[in-house]
Amino acid sequence: MYFDPLYLLIVFGTMALSVFASWRVKSAYARYSQVPARSGLTGAQMAQRILDLNGIRDVVIRPTRGVLSDHYDPSNKQLMLSEENYYGTSVAALGVSAHECGHAIQHQQLYAPLQWRMAAVGITTIAGQIIPFMGMGLLWLMPKVFLPITALCFGIVMVFQLITLPVEFDATARAKRVLASTGAVAPGAETAAMSSVLDAAALTYVAAFISALAQFLYYVMIMLGGRRND
Numbered sequence: 001m002y003f004d005p006l007y008l009l010i011v012f013g014t015m016a017l018s019v020f021a022s023w024r025v026k027s028a029y030a031r032y033s034q035v036p037a038r039s040g041l042t043g044a045q046m047a048q049r050i051l052d053l054n055g056i057r058d059v060v061i062r063p064t065r066g067v068l069s070d071h072y073d074p075s076n077k078q079l080m081l082s083e084e085n086y087y088g089t090s091v092a093a094l095g096v097s098a099h100e101c102g103h104a105i106q107h108q109q110l111y112a113p114l115q116w117r118m119a120a121v122g123i124t125t126i127a128g129q130i131i132p133f134m135g136m137g138l139l140w141l142m143p144k145v146f147l148p149i150t151a152l153c154f155g156i157v158m159v160f161q162l163i164t165l166p167v168e169f170d171a172t173a174r175a176k177r178v179l180a181s182t183g184a185v186a187p188g189a190e191t192a193a194m195s196s197v198l199d200a201a202a203l204t205y206v207a208a209f210i211s212a213l214a215q216f217l218y219y220v221m222i223m224l225g226g227r228r229n230d
């Protein structure tokens, strides 16, 4: 068995980064899901309003269980909002709902990064399933064969996380614009609170990208002979 200090640094560094990012989004959400927006709209009403404004009539808005389980499902054209956001009138509920609508609008407008992301889901799922087997020892038994496979898998995951960034940042930018223009979230404290939830959520995607990039570069470096594994 061998332990490369750089590898441990990458593993623990990226783990710490992702724990920090998810702690930030949870704490921002816990705080601002308790702050009602004066507009009094629920997340579901806000989402319906945004879809109407964009002439989107074939997307269904549904409540779903779980905290922050909100997502847009492009294959079934369903906007799933966690119950807390579906029924809630908080600035966090409006922010998250508007963000998910951003994805529905991207889908309607054939926003390129979303198209790429949808196309890459299948291969990324496969790469993600292969990676644990490499870590279980295959890599160190036959590095010549499995090192390039591992690097390729992390490369695929890294590209997927990279494509995810414009998709998420664009959805958040759209959410902020529509919440401001419709007056659903008041300028000042309400907008700042809503923004801090959405910005914290965006940071989790940046953290995921950095993790995948660090792992990918690590294996590329070993392949290029920068580090010997003996």
Ligand SMILES: [Zn+2]
Pocket (backbone or CB within 6 Å): 099, 100, 103, 167, 168, 171
């Ligand atoms: Zn999103």
